Amino acid sequence: MKIAFTATGPKWSSRIDPRFGRTEYLLIYDTDSEELVVHDNRDIENEAHGAGPKTAKLIYDTGAEVIITGNGPGENAALALEKAGVRIYTGADRMKVKEALEAFNNKQLKEFKK
Amino acid sequence: MKIAIASGKGGTGKTTLATNLAAYLSDKRDIILADLDVEEPNSGLFIRAGKIFEEIKYKMIPGWVEEDCTFCGICQNVCNFNAILNLGNQILVYPELCHSCYACSELCPKGALPMKHQRMGVLSHYRNGNINFVESHLDIGQEQSVPLIEQTLKYIDSICRKDSIVILDSPPGTSCPVIEATKDADMVILVTEPTPFGLHDLKLAVETMMTIGKDFVVVVNRYGTGNADVEEYCRGNNIRIIASIPDSRQVAELYSRGELAYDKIDDFRRSLDRIKEAIPGN
Amino acid sequence: MKEIVVISGKGGTGKTSLAASLAFLSGDEAIIADCDVDAADMHLLLSPDFAHKEDFFSGQQAIIDKQVCTLCGLCMEKCRFNAIETKGSEYFVKPIDCEGCGYCARICPVEAISMTDQCAGEFYISKTRINNTLVHARLAPGAENSGKLVAKVKKEARNLAEEENKKYVIADGSPGIGCPVISSLSGADFVLMVTEPSLSGLHDLKRVYQLVRKFDINASCIINKYDINPEITGRIMDFIQSESIVHLCNIPYSKVFTEAITAGLTVLENGHTEIEELIRDAWEKIKKNVNDKNK
Secondary structure, eight states: OEEEEEESSSSTTSBBOSOSTTOSEEEEEETTTTEEEEEEOGGGGGOSSOHHHHHHHHHHHHTOSEEEOSSOOOHHHHHHHHHTTOEEEEOOTTSBHHHHHHHHHTTOSEEOOO | OEEEEEOSSTTSSHHHHHHHHHHHHTTTSOEEEEEOOTTSOOGGGTOOOEEEEEEEEEEEEEOOOGGGOOOOOHHHHHOTTSOEEEOSSOEEEOTTTOOOOOHHHHHOTTOOOOEEEEEEEEEEEEEETTEEEEEEEEOTTOOOOHHHHHHHHHHHHHHOOTTOEEEEEOOSSSSHHHHHHHTTOSEEEEEEOSSHHHHHHHHHHHHHHHHTTOOOEEEEEEETBSOSHHHHHHHHTTOOEEEEEEOOHHHHHHHHTTOOSTTTOHHHHHHHHHHHHHSTTO | OEEEEEEOSSSSSSHHHHHHHHHHHHGGGEEEEEOOGGGOOTHHHHOOOOOEEEEEEEEEEEEEOTTTOOOOOHHHHHOTTOOEEEETTEEEEOTTTOOOOOHHHHHOTTOOEEEEEEEEEEEEEEEOTTSOEEEEEEEOTTOOOOHHHHHHHHHHHHHHHHHTTOSEEEEEOOSSSSHHHHHHHTTOSEEEEEEOSSHHHHHHHHHHHHHHHHHTOEEEEEEETGGGOHHHHHHHHHHHHHTTOEEEEEEOOOTHHHHHHHHTOOGGGSSOHHHHHHHHHHHHHHHHHHHHOOO
């Protein structure tokens, strides 16, 4: 299974970006191969509007089934993730990516419902 | 005669002036007062009148026809506003992000995105004596106010008689909505207050008017507070101040209750006299 | 680091005056962000030095290359915004009307139209007279505020706060309930809603609170000019209570706000003890709430 994280940097030690649409990085962890793939999302800065759907689409394209983030996506992005069958977990905004994964595994994160 | 009342920032007294001026002028003339702040219209709180007309307003957005779609992704690529997502097995359209440019619809090789009507808000027309009051409410979640402002202005043109005075309560700020609201007006009144905030925001509004090549005059509200910098700026730049409305706690109290001030406060009424004199043809 | 955002919905409630007061009280513990880019007035109270300045780009605009254009007229026919005009034997784009959709550039048969990034204003990082850092911006006339510009202001403020190990980011939020205010709230830890007891003030408070609730952020409220209308103040108090919003204080109608603005000062520096105490007390409550609720 692939798990995506919104992050402020490219590493396991980077902090979770509390923002969804305008997250600076997306980190994709593959639980089977234990590989961490980094997507630089900083170009999102150039979008005046609609950053949320655009980031949602990127997550969909990576094949991730779960996204772990801080505040949770806005309505537009949530709709796209729901349609794409991606589950959303929030409340990881004070954590490092590594800690957020542990929290997720220990079922400490809240599943986001619209 | 179309008069647009605008200001660089919110809270300077735009609505107070628009509603009082409308009521004041209505003893002799047929008035159309329109609240073009379609995101937060509140002129209606001051004008108590019966609704005589209501209409849902639409904009055009693409509607996805699943059977015809091949998921080629052209629609997503041509949209500059992130309003369309291609998820491989479905196409998502975000109505509030769509600018109705028709690119996706007309460039779709299969014609799978015909344009359709999408509700964006409601226009209402009230009447009380000589005052016609028109307002539009943008639906919650809609982001683009310009198309609704445009349609509201069109409606006003359709009900406007030759001798009507139209008063437009413009949205705040200096961006597209204000430009839309003021660009066809015969007279633009910028409302400001005599403080550094008022001056700063007046300068921005003036720049915007210059950008679109529009003449304007100024009304100073809450006169007597702050300092003389606004007056000096106007004098130095040959900008005409047509009236100064004295500062008054009583006006603020009346505003808070949704009541008019000109029939209760003499100073206020005298300011309206001067504004009336400045209106061409009066 | 905690981010505190001040919003109001309606204009003229005293939002900027209160945000500047919090900036003053926080001293060098905070980075200040002015996200009210439509009417960016915070700098008038904090006298920043505009030390760092850069152009800010947002949206696009079409440009027609007259050397290449064959005058076929397709762009004008397709443009839904009537942004393309002809004068004599030339086609050109009216910048005010162009939405930047890019349709014309895509369909021009000879590729005579290109899209260029539009300069929407300037962006600054400054030291203020009270020696804290202010991140702010100024829109070009006719340019539109956007989530993008607010996100940039907030991002710079947040980065600086991390680098310099500050305790707070204090943001003067955008007005209204659209995209910019959503962007102002995104990532915030605590919200201060400033309102006034008028029918429009109450109405706008409820609308803006709907947004705050979506973000699941702890909210507080100050009622400014509370004595203008006791009846509506009562209704606002009822609303605050029923939604469990932290009530910070009620501030009386006072000329001190205007006098302070005129002097280029925050309300705290104007020697009016009653209001000064109310705001100092509110700041203490904010700090307590922000630091207590470590989720």
